[in-house]
Ligand SMILES: Cc1cc2nc3c(=O)[nH]c(=O)nc-3n(C[C@H](O)[C@H](O)[C@H](O)COP(=O)(O)OP(=O)(O)OC[C@H]3O[C@@H](n4cnc5c(N)ncnc54)[C@H](O)[C@@H]3O)c2cc1C
């Protein structure tokens with residue numbers, strides 16, 4: 320029987336990547352050019368939204384897709400502390416989250432390395448399993464918070480979680496895309512789309528025990544070495560590299576034989592069932608670099624200018640794969656987040672459309688102000704502008720308001736103007752603060768902006 324010839328297509332616009340950036344880009348192109356076929360190529364057979372585009376899987380089978388303008392939205396992959404170790408898990412897509420859930424159901428103790436979004440969410444959500452959380456910093460959540468906000472949140476981590484929360488946990492998927500992605504497995508090594516907000520809602524994050532939280536935090540340390548059980552046993556016998564007095568109490572007295580042991584740079588060693596490496600992401604550029612002269616950012620992403628255009632002619636990029644390289648607004652910075660990936664995908668499509676008509680467009684308004692809304696430890700969290708005084712040097716002031724267990728408000732001020740804010744809890748201040756930052760209102764004559772007796776919303780209406 321004759322083998323089927325690889326398909327060959329020609330189209331004006333091709334988008335690579337079926338995550339939020341790619342799908343939004345393709346959708347927007349389809350809206351702008353309803354009579355054109357928009358080709359969306361993804362490493363997975365499932366994309367995240369309703370599709371009236373030609374979906375295709377790039378299998379390296381030689382199929383060719385000719386384009387006039389191409390947008391690369393291939394996302395990022397977890398940057399693991401150690402590649403190829405079966406006890407080190409990263410979480411990115413449905414498959415990796417399910418693998419994590421499966422391992423957790425058998426676990427008594429796990430280690431979480433990293434101090435960003437995934438770690439923050441996991442340490443709070445995991446129940447019935449001891450968690451040793453190792454962070455490089457003095458305080459938790461360095462990618463989002465300063466030490467004050469971290470302290471506010473830490474008390475929630477120590478407290479017991481309400482029973483009701485535990486009763487609600489069961490395996491379910493919140494979106495059709497995720498459900499389908501779980502059912503449709505493609506070749507090993509293929510990346511799925513990043514899970515995004517509410518990713519753990521459908522997962523049963525419960526270990527083998529019957530308590531809610533048991534989190535021990537090791538600060539200011541990194542992983543020095545990982546030992547499998549047998550390696551650990553041998554090294555202990557030889558007293559190398561684990562002289563007894565260098566070992567953590569819990570290891571020397573620990574009768575449990577753990578599958579894996581982690582030696583930290585603070586000289587402590589912990590045994591555990593497995594390790595979650597929640598240590599950030601690396602832009603997924605590798606498949607596209609061979610033979611192409613892309614300029615790369617310091618973080619390894621494809622550099623894009625204010626038109627989302629890479630350094631290669633007619634090639635655009637959006638989402639986690641790219642590094643924004645235009646001079647940013649004073650209140651915006653790139654972070655690899657779902658909202659930014661969506662905004663970039665949408666705006667890249669606008670830029671591609673304009674360029675194909677020989678025009679260019681102004682940078683979209685969404686890149687004026689950094690705004691991120693999320694939930695940590697069951698608190699609503701809103702981050703605005705230079706929320707951690709990023710890049711402001713020492714020439715700034717902070718205003719704080721904190722009610723334990725209820726709200727934490729931090730405002731970053733410079734020359735009497737608001738530059739950023741962290742709002743934790745139901746503060747209702749986000750809209751007012753957004754305006755104050757964007758308008759750069761002179762607030763120097765208003766005294767204590769955070770005085771709870773002043774209705775700011777009313778004041779600045
Ligand atoms: C566990 C987790 C929780 C998160 N939670 C939040 C949150 O609460 N809030 C928030 O704002 N952000 C969150 N994020 C970040 C957010 O999900 C990502 O920033 C965003 O989804 C990135 O979208 P993307 O489209 O750029 O990339 P991706 O979603 O990674 O999509 C990339 C796509 O490209 C495809 N692809 C890869 N390589 C190829 C190739 N060679 N050829 C063809 N296709 C390819 C992949 O299959 C995939 O479909 C979270 C991320 C994770 C991992």
Ligand SMILES: NC(=O)C1=CN([C@@H]2O[C@H](COP(=O)(O)OP(=O)(O)OC[C@H]3O[C@@H](n4cnc5c(N)ncnc54)[C@H](OP(=O)(O)O)[C@@H]3O)[C@@H](O)[C@H]2O)C=CC1
Pocket residue numbers: 400432433434435436437438440454455461462541542596597598599600654655656693694
């Ligand atoms: N609610 C939300 O908004 C969520 C967002 N996300 C997003 O998903 C992506 C993946 O999340 P995540 O993996 O948590 O990435 P993040 O970038 O959020 O955090 C990575 C953390 O790991 C630390 N780190 C990096 N390398 C090491 C190392 N070798 N040893 C110890 N610590 C290390 C980083 O420290 P340093 O900064 O000092 O390098 C940082 O604290 C991110 O883009 C994140 O923004 C994920 C979950 C929830």
